[in-house]
Amino acid sequence: MASSAIPFLLDIGTGPPSLLTSANGPISFRRRSLIGLFMRAPALFLPRTSIRRNFSRIANGAFTRFQRRRTMVPSHDRMRDAAMAETESYIVVEDVQGAQGGTLQRGLLDAKAQDSAAEKLNAMTIQVAELTPREARAIDNSPLMIAAELMPTRLLHGLAREGYRWIESRGEIVPRAADGALEIGWGIAEIGAAGEIANGELATVAMLDTGIAAHSAFHGIDIVSEDFTQSATDDRNGHGTHCAGTIFGRDCFGHRIGVARAVPKAYVAKVLDDDGRGTSDGLLRGIKWALDHHADVISISIGYDFPGMVKSLTDRGMPVDLATSRTLVAYRHNLRAFDAVMSLARALAGSEGGSVILAATGNESRADIDPRYRVDATLPASAQDVIGVAAAERRDGALRIADFSNGAPILSAPGVDIVSAARDERLARMSGTSMACPHAAGVAALWWDWLRKNNGHATARQVAAQLSVTAKPKVFSPGFTRAAFGDGLVTAP
Structure with missing residues (x-):
């Protein structure tokens, strides 16, 4: 993947969707948090220069230190989330060149756009990861990523x-x-x-x-x-x-x-x-x-x-109205992924x-x-x-x-x-x-x-x-x- 991609995204494209890497070795995808995204968010607004690459190294180091502290100090929130949240399979669309939300179309209309549509297509990745709903929302809040619960076809x-x-x-x-x-x-x-x-x-x-x-x-x-x-x-x-x-x-x-x-x-x-x-x-x-x-x-x-999908959820014991609501949410996010x-x-x-x-x-x-x-x-x-x-x-x-x-x-x-x-x-x-x-x-x-x-x-x-x-x-x-x-x-x- 191109080095200009934000560091939060680099991990997804370089290995199995359920594993991420840090200086200490593999990090479980499901253990990522909003904090990890926020540490990397400023990189979105930096130019594609060595400044952005230097910021990426700093952010990666900070994220590694945060992971170390996280494993040493128990968190009541984490224990509660582990007890309450179940992981599900999600599509993760890594929209590294900005196709999401119409930004690609605007970019192509810009005469200064340097990357062709084919290069943008080549940069996009579509993978599957096991995530909790909270982790999926964190990814989905990124302007360059989409997380959608898998739907049957x-x-x-x-x-x-x-x-x-x-x-x-x-x-x-x-x-x-x-x-x-x-x-x-x-x-x-x-x-x-x-x-x-x-x-x-x-x-x-x-x-x-x-x-x-x-x-x-x-x-x-x-x-x-x-x-x-x-x-x-x-x-x-x-x-x-x-x-x-x-x-x-x-x-x-x-x-x-x-x-x-x-x-x-x-x-x-x-x-x-x-x-x-x-x-x-x-x-x-x-x-x-x-x-x-x-x-x-x-x-x-x-x-x-x-x-x-509604039947699958109700077969697992979920009430019909809740299963229908969850399927509607999945449908909406799948539509966003499809539109990207x-x-x-x-x-x-x-x-x-x-x-x-x-x-x-x-x-x-x-x-x-x-x-x-x-x-x-x-x-x-x-x-x-x-x-x-x-x-x-x-x-x-x-x-x-x-x-x-x-x-x-x-x-x-x-x-x-x-x-x-x-x-x-x-x-x-x-x-x-x-x-x-x-x-x-x-x-x-x-x-x-x-x-x-x-x-x-x-x-x-x-x-x-x-x-x-x-x-x-x-x-x-x-x-x-x-x-x-x-x-x-x-x-x-």
Whole structure:
């Protein structure tokens, strides 16, 4: 890590998140106090010169002496805290270059800014530490750090209701097409991606999901995988494989399944385990990993599991109202951490190409019961600068938004009865906003390809603008509004 980082932060980036170092050796992360932060706080306001480095040495020495005294003299407050406070797992985002709170955006507008957005991204670290609530608040009060209690993440499961049998499940196996025939997926035809104006050959894509399985639909694609779940990188669930097939899968078994079927390279971050569950740190690290690799498009078909966290806390004996309150606090802090990463993505989008980030809005709505029963998009689809995608379907010859699809999207895309790749070298038919997001991600790859071929250059902002201005709002049945379909149905070049 760069020497210009404040000394309080240096310890976090140089070893395991639960250990810090001093002149006397390791210091437990959980034993840090506000005093340690205050001793280092003046360094924030010193210039990046030898003065700041000298102050750092003095502050480190003072902190070491304080730790020695602390171990020699019992503190009633410490004993009380040890008895009352329990540690929990927290995401610690070390925002050393000031992306938090919009400061990065202001810094990039300053002509004297010396560090590029890419350098700021490289400097940011995302780790997990065991902290007490008091210690987490101390870290969170730093202007350059964020501490957020880990939240569970999961696949965007929907209820298995009539007309949508295979919502976010393992899918219905699809037979091979007749010899010599090529069946084009209805979604690909609906968004105008069946032509050859653009094919995605000048774009790279990243997908955050359950991984990807070996399949003939991915033959010839350079796939780089990374695991953020402490399991194997391959997909043992099937959800990620299906989503990947829709984004960039090649024709197979007589079916056209991929929107951008000439994408040469794909980055696949496994952020959910084989049961479709993960944690919020894996999602953030996956996004940063994709940004680090300069992926043009990042597709996310997962969500934060608010009900799951409430249930986990109540299962541990916590009252429902207290569990809900604590989950709300965790959600708020996770949103801040997510926004810090997105601040860097936003800066890259204008200065160095950047990435278009898309996410599924979720499947909790029940418009089949009442048209007003449409839940708003969940995180990450609801975050700033993320393109939330709702699910569209063809029913009785008319295009409409699926009853399960959450509202307040930016775009809509086909998401019902979508045929794509499945595990064990098969095809499967699935429904959900998770199937809609890959359609929009594939179209984003086509726009990157088209802009580069026609203009010689493209940025994420330009691609996002094309997605918005070319979307078709007037193709939906009467009764559906922008609250349900956003700017409209995504459309290929």
